[in-house]
Amino acid sequence: MSEHHEVNYKKIYVTLLFLLVVSIVGPEFGVVWVTLVTAFGVALIKAYLVIENFMHLRWEKRLMKWMLAATVGILMLFFFGVAPDVMRHDGHNWVNDAAIAAVERGIGGAEVEGEAGPVVAEEAEPGVFSASTAFNQACAACHGQVGDGNGPAGAALDPAPANFTDPAFWAERDRERIHLVIRDGAVAAGGSPLMVPWRNTYNEEQIESLTDYVMGFQP
């Protein structure tokens, strides 16, 4: 309280806003290193400006800086101790099959989707309903874009998401039941509560069209 620091807070604030604009515009170019510099490099500069000028760490006793540096040191120890096992998916004597499979499925899915990018962005056109878009948005996360039950979000689910490309799946299912499960959830047909009802998201007509889409996976 007793120390008075001559900082032009307004200038710092305006600089921070300018840097915010840089971090938003930079990644629009789609160049990897520009994104890294403008998003993460700029974040570091912004954090530095706030910590030094707003939190006044600049004038704080050295003890405090060492204390904070120690926590950063502990974090680095954690990161470099664990990261090799998490970031790599194989080593001399081990292979992380689940992680490799997740990456392959994810990348495969992205290729099917093409350069179009975000699935939700397509939803921006109001009034236009497409069963394939809706399936990719709402169902593919678990059931997979090709309906094989291998969506990235489904990997951890028990029971596993239904595989629509499996003939055994269709042995005891008809159109009526698919429609019922999409509308009211699998519980309505004695199945798992993990398959939630979609009646609040899609209207009857849209559920009809989604049912047709799912029927299309039948081998």
Add this chain to the structure above:
Amino acid sequence: MSHAKPIATLRTATGIPTGRLAVWWLLASEMVIFGGLILSYLMHRLGHPEWADAAAVTNTVIGATNTFVLLTSSFTAVLAHQAAEQGDGKKAAKFLVLTMGGALTFLCIKAYEWWSEISHGYTIASHTFWSFYYMMSGLHALHVIAGGIIMGIVALDAFRGRELQRVELIGIYWHFVDVIWIFLFPLLYIAK
């Protein structure tokens, strides 16, 4: 009631006022909590290029707006500190109330964002990316709520000209909350 300052704000072995020392200690532990989460996210994200699809769903405009809101609230928090240093409790309280307005705005935008994501089926259980997303921004939002409440208490005191040293303390905490968001923004919204 005595007008002498409580001994806790005077006695110090480190040369740092005790209250401020305590806030820095708190932030040091917060750094490990948020840092651990952010670094865990980072190593998974780097190991799983396919997460880019999930990250592409988050709304950059909303993220950027909230960054703007928090940067602005940090600015008003530091102006409150400046006013408190000049002994102007009423002015400090005014700036703290503005900062609380920033906190509230942030939370409203966050609530809308979560609502729209959850209603599209992106829940905490739909993908590990979303687990990290809700965990990190949820923990951050809890800090915003806590900061807003404490700021209200400090502002009431400051308005009556009491405990002006606390304006700086809540300010330091608030800037920390801002700094965490500065890192969450590119991690969750920009990197695709």
